[in-house]
Amino acid sequence: MNARLRLFIPLLIFAVxxxxxxxxxxxxxxxxxxxxxxxxAMLGQSVPAFNLSRxxxxxxxxxxxxxxxxxxxxxxWATWCIACRAEHAxxxxxxxxxxxxxxxxxxxxxxxxxxxxxxxxxxxxxxIFDFKGSLGLDLGVYGAPETYVIDAQGIIRYRHVGIxxxxxxxxxxxxxxxxxxxxxxxxxxx
Amino acid sequence: xxxxxxxxxxxxxxxxxxxxxxxxxGCRPSISFSQCLRFATxxxxxxxxxxxxxxxxxxxxxxxxxxxxxxxxxxxxxxxSRYYALINELRCPKCQNQNLxxxxxxxxxxxxxxxxxxxxxxxxxQEIRDFMTARYGTFVLYQPPLTRFTLxxxxxxxxxxxxxxxxxxRMTGKxxxxxxxxxxxxASLQKVGAVNAGIEPISMKVDALDRHIAELERTHEHDK
Numbered sequence: 001m002n003a004r005l006r007l008f009i010p011l012l013i014f015a016v017x018x019x020x021x022x023x024x025x026x027x028x029x030x031x032x033x034x035x036x037x038x039x040x041a042m043l044g045q046s047v048p049a050f051n052l053s054r055x056x057x058x059x060x061x062x063x064x065x066x067x068x069x070x071x072x073x074x075x076x077w078a079t080w081c082i083a084c085r086a087e088h089a090x091x092x093x094x095x096x097x098x099x100x101x102x103x104x105x106x107x108x109x110x111x112x113x114x115x116x117x118x119x120x121x122x123x124x125x126x127x128i129f130d131f132k133g134s135l136g137l138d139l140g141v142y143g144a145p146e147t148y149v150i151d152a153q154g155i156i157r158y159r160h161v162g163i164x165x166x167x168x169x170x171x172x173x174x175x176x177x178x179x180x181x182x183x184x185x186x187x188x189x190x
Numbered sequence: 191x192x193x194x195x196x197x198x199x200x201x202x203x204x205x206x207x208x209x210x211x212x213x214x215x216g217c218r219p220s221i222s223f224s225q226c227l228r229f230a231t232x233x234x235x236x237x238x239x240x241x242x243x244x245x246x247x248x249x250x251x252x253x254x255x256x257x258x259x260x261x262x263x264x265x266x267x268x269x270x271s272r273y274y275a276l277i278n279e280l281r282c283p284k285c286q287n288q289n290l291x292x293x294x295x296x297x298x299x300x301x302x303x304x305x306x307x308x309x310x311x312x313x314x315x316q317e318i319r320d321f322m323t324a325r326y327g328t329f330v331l332y333q334p335p336l337t338r339f340t341l342x343x344x345x346x347x348x349x350x351x352x353x354x355x356x357x358x359x360r361m362t363g364k365x366x367x368x369x370x371x372x373x374x375x376x377a378s379l380q381k382v383g384a385v386n387a388g389i390e391p392i393s394m395k396v397d398a399l400d401r402h403i404a405e406l407e408r409t410h411e412h413d414k
Contacts, residue, residue, distance in 0.1 A: 038283060038326070038327060038329050041326055042325070107296070137301075137304060137325060138325060140283075141297075142283040142326065143284055
């Protein structure tokens with residue numbers, strides 16, 4: 001190789017490295033790739049067993065059987081979580097279209113959580129009160145909001161970290177091909 | 191620690207390549223070979239020292255990071271050291287690059303508490319790692335297992351080390367300095383020297399030396 005041309009090798013290496021980083025940056029910018037978004041270790045596994053109280057009634061016990069039986073969302077939320085406030089309107093919308101949503105009230109205060117639901121509307125069929133975050137730990141929750149998609153057999157099919165919105169529903173949850181009982185009857189509203 | 195050492199290895203390789211690379215592609219750096227080698231040695235030593243101090247810092251941080259850690263009632267000193275070893279080894283799932291002992295994230299605190307109760311219940315170190323991976327995936331391990339997904343992670347630093355080694359071996363095998371008369375740029379240097387009136391080309395010096403020797407030999411024969 002021409003000795004003069006060889007001088008361009010470092011520039012070439014730089015260009016390749018720069019290209020790699022630029023592509024990565026672009027994918028992060030467009031939201032296509034999020035390095036803080038961990039794939040759930042629970043995918044393809046059953047909802048872990050738990051025994052906790054209901055948010056609305058401290059005396060009433062909830063376990064995994066109460067939420068398994070149809071395709072449903074399990075939404076991890078808390079009143080201290082600002083992003084949960086942002087996604088709440090969309091959860092209300094989904095619930096009004098008949099999508100079963102269960103709530104996992106994560107490391108929160110009972111009174112504050114009840115008040116929140118009274119003020120903003122309650123999209124949840126049932127809320128699990130997980131004060132210590134023990135179910136959260138078994139699910140691999142590392143922050144709120146997180147939303148787990150559970151099929152009729154109680155298998156975790158997808159986990160979304162962050163705000164759930166129409167885009168996530170369309171691009172991530174709908175392609176799973178689950179039967180969203182009532183939503184089907186309402187047609188293409190979703 | 192794995193992340194740190196491989197990053198360090200990468201940095202060393204890049205620096206080694208950028209310094210040494212210019213020698214390989216045939217252009218002259220302004221520093222001599224021995225200077226370059228000395229620099230590389232100092233740099234490497236610095237990196238290693240930095241690595242050790244980071245490691246030490248992590249240990250120190252672990253000893254005094256959290257009030258709740260100080261308040262834990264360890265059953266034995268073995269349990270205590272296992273606890274600190276594990277919170278240094280396990281990664282906080284919320285954070286991009288902090289272990290459980292470094293992180294102030296609520297989830298890291300939860301996991302430290304969980305870790306403590308698992309130790310208390312008599313779980314082995316491996317069982318605790320399995321418990322964490324079952325819930326949070328291999329992300330929580332700073333020492334990821336060798337699978338086909340992590341192959342690159344393990345092999346790239348080795349590859350870089352190999353390349354660096356090759357470069358250094360090539361460098362030290364054939365030292366070529368400015369004073370080496372066999373250097374391939376000798377001819378062009380002479381030309382430059384001839385143009386530059388202040389510098390006498392080497393060949394002229396050699397010629398002068400030859401003449402001097404010849405003269406000496408003549409006088410020696412004359413003496414006989």
